[in-house]
Amino acid sequence: MSLWEYANPKKFMETTGWLLPWLTALTALTLGGGLVWGFFLTPDADRFGSTVKILYVHVPSAFIAINAWVMMLVTSLIWLVRRHHVSVLAARAAAPVGMVMTLIALFTGAVWGEPMWGTWWAWDPRLTAFLILFLFYLGYLALWAAIENPDTAADLTSVLCLVGSVFAFLSRYAVYFWAQGLHQGASLSVDRAQHVADVYAYPLWLTMAGFVFLFLTLVFVRTRTEIRARRLSALVARERKAA
Amino acid sequence: MPDLGHYEMTVLLAWGGTLLALAGLIGQTLWRASEVRRALQAQEARSQSDRATERATERAADRATEQAGGNG
Amino acid sequence: MSALLLRDLRLAVRAGGGFGLSLAFFLILAVLVPFGVGPDRERLALIAPGILWVGALLAALLSLDRLFQLDWEDGSLEALATAPLPMEGAVAMKAAAHWLTTGLPLVALSPVLGVLLNLAPAGYVWLPLSLLAGTPALSMIGAFGAALTVGVKRGGLLLSLLVLPLYVPTLIFGAEAARRGAEGLPALPILLMVAAISLAACAALPFAAAAAIRVSLR
Numbered sequence: 001m002s003l004w005e006y007a008n009p010k011k012f013m014e015t016t017g018w019l020l021p022w023l024t025a026l027t028a029l030t031l032g033g034g035l036v037w038g039f040f041l042t043p044d045a046d047r048f049g050s051t052v053k054i055l056y057v058h059v060p061s062a063f064i065a066i067n068a069w070v071m072m073l074v075t076s077l078i079w080l081v082r083r084h085h086v087s088v089l090a091a092r093a094a095a096p097v098g099m100v101m102t103l104i105a106l107f108t109g110a111v112w113g114e115p116m117w118g119t120w121w122a123w124d125p126r127l128t129a130f131l132i133l134f135l136f137y138l139g140y141l142a143l144w145a146a147i148e149n150p151d152t153a154a155d156l157t158s159v160l161c162l163v164g165s166v167f168a169f170l171s172r173y174a175v176y177f178w179a180q181g182l183h184q185g186a187s188l189s190v191d192r193a194q195h196v197a198d199v200y201a202y203p204l205w206l207t208m209a210g211f212v213f214l215f216l217t218l219v220f221v222r223t224r225t226e227i228r229a230r231r232l233s234a235l236v237a238r239e240r241k242a243a
Numbered sequence: 244m245p246d247l248g249h250y251e252m253t254v255l256l257a258w259g260g261t262l263l264a265l266a267g268l269i270g271q272t273l274w275r276a277s278e279v280r281r282a283l284q285a286q287e288a289r290s291q292s293d294r295a296t297e298r299a300t301e302r303a304a305d306r307a308t309e310q311a312g313g314n315g
Numbered sequence: 316m317s318a319l320l321l322r323d324l325r326l327a328v329r330a331g332g333g334f335g336l337s338l339a340f341f342l343i344l345a346v347l348v349p350f351g352v353g354p355d356r357e358r359l360a361l362i363a364p365g366i367l368w369v370g371a372l373l374a375a376l377l378s379l380d381r382l383f384q385l386d387w388e389d390g391s392l393e394a395l396a397t398a399p400l401p402m403e404g405a406v407a408m409k410a411a412a413h414w415l416t417t418g419l420p421l422v423a424l425s426p427v428l429g430v431l432l433n434l435a436p437a438g439y440v441w442l443p444l445s446l447l448a449g450t451p452a453l454s455m456i457g458a459f460g461a462a463l464t465v466g467v468k469r470g471g472l473l474l475s476l477l478v479l480p481l482y483v484p485t486l487i488f489g490a491e492a493a494r495r496g497a498e499g500l501p502a503l504p505i506l507l508m509v510a511a512i513s514l515a516a517c518a519a520l521p522f523a524a525a526a527a528i529r530v531s532l533r
Contacts, residue, residue: 040245050247053254056259100268104261111257115250135480144477146467155530156463160477163459163523169482174484218272225276232283235290
């Protein structure tokens with residue numbers, strides 16, 4: 001059984017139909033467990049004090065923020081090449097999730113930065129890169145909203161996602177180059193889990209898993225909604241034509 | 244609540260904002276999902292009844308033409 | 316192909332809107348900045364390369380939504396699609412026309428505005444050079460954005476939202492080249508980076524833009 005079978009909307013709906021309750025339970029367990037563990041059961045750190053707890057919301061959200069876009073890139077490519085509607089609808093479904101995750105990463109990054117750097121916002125390369133990513137999400141969603149014909153919108157937003165990805169990649173390097181002069185060494189480099197001590201790492205892995213399952217759950221639910229919405233407009237259009 | 248010490252406001256702000264955003268995201272996802280599902284069900288019911296009416300009208304028309312053909 | 320280029324050039328100059336307006340906007344921006352940040356000459360000298368780069372970028376953005384709009388409205392875009400000239404070539408020519416009528420004049424005006432903003436002496440060489448290397452990228456990326464929004468009514472704002480994040484790498488390297496040049500630091504490697512972005516954009520984006528236009532014409 002090939003993965004492509006799920007590109008069929010009916011099969012996708014059937015499969016996600018029975019999958020979702022399990023996925024939701026898994027999400028609740030891992031996310032709830034990780035967050036509770038991280039918040040209540042971890043000690044304060046040397047340099048960061050209790051702000052180390054912000055790790056558990058900042059790192060996973062940043063991870064999802066980037067990977068949501070990567071997923072959108074892959075599904076957009078699949079749409080452009082193989083014309084599977086489920087694929088592009090999944091991309092559209094993932095965008096708001098990715099955007100909110102980007103906002104959370106920005107917000108928590110800024111809040112964390114305040115006691116650490118003494119400022120609410122610093123043009124730290126990572127934060128700046130996420131700000132640009134936020135703008136890319138915004139543009140993608142705005143383009144979807146602006147175009148009436150759904151297939152045209154699917155094509156144009158997919159092309160935007162592709163071209164945008166190249167520029168997002170380029171921007172990352174440009175921003176690191178640009179921010180060289182500032183904050184040497186003081187950037188929030190704690191996103192690399194390897195550099196984090198075990199007592200913090202285990203709840204972090206659990207929370208990361210929680211965010212990943214949350215992403216999957218939300219994207220599945222939203223894709224199902226998109227599929228239904230598409231069917232709805234098709235029915236309405238048919239009714240209007242018959243009248 | 245663990246003793247968050249000096250950084251209490253910071254940690255609570257970060258976590259609070261995150262949980263709020265996640266709640267909003269999940270809430271909007273579920274709300275839109277149920278809205279669309281309801282609208283689709285309503286539309287499908289309408290289409291069903293439309294088609295049933297169509298079929299009934301067709302059958303009545305067929306019967307009428309049969310009778311007319313028989314008499315003519 | 317050159318016929319198309321000449322036609323667009325003539326249209327742009329005759330309409331006056333894109334050509335003159337962009338320059339006027341650039342000028343007004345350079346005049347407004349000191350009102351915003353104060354007339355202190357040292358501070359102005361510090362921010363001049365960056366301000367002028369942002370100004371040029373915004374000015375280039377101004378005339379972009381008209382790039383395909385007129386042809387879209389009167390149907391000549393459809394005609395172009397069926398013409399023997401490949402759409403990619405047509406897009407490239409339109410971007411070239413935009414550069415010749417907007418980008419290049421901005422490059423020429425930049426030293427004059429540098430005077431207003433107390434640009435350092437070395438900057439008078441490096442700022443126009445960096446703009447020369449970077450404005451083709453601005454025109455081509457802008458053309459791509461215009462192609463995406465060609466079917467959207469009043470798509471100007473959407474165009475800006477889509478294009479401005481795409482401008483970031485060009486702006487970062489372009490302004491950095493101008494700034495380092497103005498400060499007497501070696502700026503050539505960065506200038507080459509800017510040129511590389513322009514070349515890559517001009518090579519690859521016509522295909523993406525043409526695809527977008529074909530999709531919108533369906």
